Amino acid sequence: NAGVTQTPKFRILKIGQSMTLQCTQDMNHNYMYWYRQDPGMGLKLIYYSVGAGITDKGEVPNGYNVSRSTTEDFPLRLELAAPSQTSVYFCASSYGVDREGGYTFGSGTRLTVV
C-alpha cells in the first residue's frame, strides 16, 4: 500500500515553461487536493476534487490547472511557469474532510522556477 505518490520529487523549470506534477493514490479516496507551501509558511490550497470528474478552485488557483479523470490520479498542470511558483507542492487525499483519519499527504515536489 503506497499511499499518495508524487512525481517528480525535484524539478527546475525555466520561466515560461510548462510541466505536470503527477499524483496518484491507492487508498480509493474520493477527495484529493493540491497544496503549495512556501518557506516558513503554511499550506495554501490550489485545487481540490471531491470525486472523478469534479474539481474546484482553492485559495490560490491562478496559474494552475487540474483534471480528475480517475479516482486514483489528480495531476496538476503549470502553464507558463513564473518565479512566484517556486514552492513545495503537496498532493493529499482523504475519505472526506470532516472525518477521523485526516488527510494523507505525498512526500512533495520541490519546484524551482528560474
Add this chain to the structure above:
Amino acid sequence: GQSLEQPSEVTAVEGAIVQINCTYQTSGFYGLSWYQQHDGGAPTFLSYNGLDGLEETGRFSSFLSRSDSYGYLLLQELQMKDSASYFCAVSQGGKLIFGQGTELSVKP
C-alpha cells in the same frame, strides 16, 4: 473567508508539557484538525475535533471550543523528536484550510 492564528514559535524542554493555541474566524466551520510536519517532510495527521471537548491520543491531546472559536494541541512528556512544525486546520466545505504553523523546538 477564513483565518487562523497560532503562535509562530514555541520552545520547551524535554519532558515538559506544551500547549499550542489556535484561534479561527471562519464561516461554515465543521471541525479542527492538527498536523505535524518535520523539516522538509510531508505533513502527518495528528488529531481531529468535530465536537467540543478534549480528544486524547497517547501523548497528544487536542481541544475545541466552538463558542470561543478556539482550540489547542497539548503535547505531554516532550521528546526531542517532537521538534517540528504544527499546523491547525479548519474543515470547511469539502476542504481543509491551514494556519501558518507553529515551530516547536524541544531543548535537552
